[in-house]
Amino acid sequence: MSTAHPARVWNYWLGGRDYFAADRAAGEQMNRDFPHLVQIARAERAFLVRAVRFLAGPARIRQFLDVGAGLPAGGNTHEIAQRIAPDARIVYADNDPAVLVHARALLRNPMLASTPEGAVSYVDADLRDVAAVLAGAARTLDLGRPVALIMLGVLGYIDDHGAARSITSQLMDALPAGSYLAIADGVAGTGPVDDAQQRYNDTAPVPYHLRRPDQLASFFDGLDLIEPGVVPCPRWKPDAPGGAGGPGGAGGPGGAGGPPPGSAPDTGRSAGSGADRAAGPGGSPPDEPPVHCGMARKP
Secondary structure (H helix, E strand, C coil), X not given: CCCCCHHHHHHHHCCCCCCCHHHHHHHHHHHHHCHHHHHHHHHHHHHHHHHHHHHHCCCCCCEEEEECCCCCCCCCHXXXXXXXXXXXXXXXXXXXXXXXXXXXXXXXXXXXCCCCCCEEEEEECCCCCHHHHHHHHHCCCCCCCCCEEEEECCHHHCCCHHHHHHHHHHHHHCCCCCCEEEEEEEECCCHHHHHHHHHHXXXXXXXXXXXXXXXXXXXXXXXXXECCCEEEHHHCCCCCCCCCCCXXXXXXXXXXCCCCCCCCCCXXXXXXXXXXXXXXXXXXXXXXXXXXXXXXXXC
């Protein structure tokens, strides 16, 4: 394969195995030119691990809709969820034909396949086509029961903030009370990162638009935010020293530890709107990746 593909480059950054020499070369060049992109990719994947542990553990969610999931890499949503809850059902939605063909082939691998009790499927749907996403998800999920909607690194591809908020609201409106929304996206606010992102967008086939932290937090308006709110990703329920961190971790004494058997589900709610709980307007500190994460529960 002589031409790099964005999904395979992302897979290379995350330590996956499904890339070619051209993807590795492109990934290394982009790491030199735009190091913040690699930081964002890895911070989002680490957040995914902790978020799914919380959802499948304390929150006791058994259905997941992961939009814009890309190629499977270490620490996929279904792997994490089904280690905790073997009956978990997961739908991945993506509109990249290369991703869909490759992902479906990979999921036939016994190492990545669903548990017998659960289910995993890929849906060919564009994020902007909410009806198609929901119709595809409904073939595997019961949309009358709570669902965790996961949107990591996808909202920046929608340049209009109002349109992005509308899409997110429509998806959450279709899900019942007790459902969750988890979001991670790159944030603006630091000059060097903003400048590098603009240089990337000038040549990228699909530009990615950074948003201010308060704009990112506004996606959670009307929902009950989970502590610690919308914050730089490394601060969202970080694993305790020696905990089950890393892409494959699914348990242990991390920030999303489960309740005692028989106790009520832990919703982890925090008061205030998304904007109230956002990190300050200056974006992430220099020593943190320029990406913010948050999760909220539909009341």
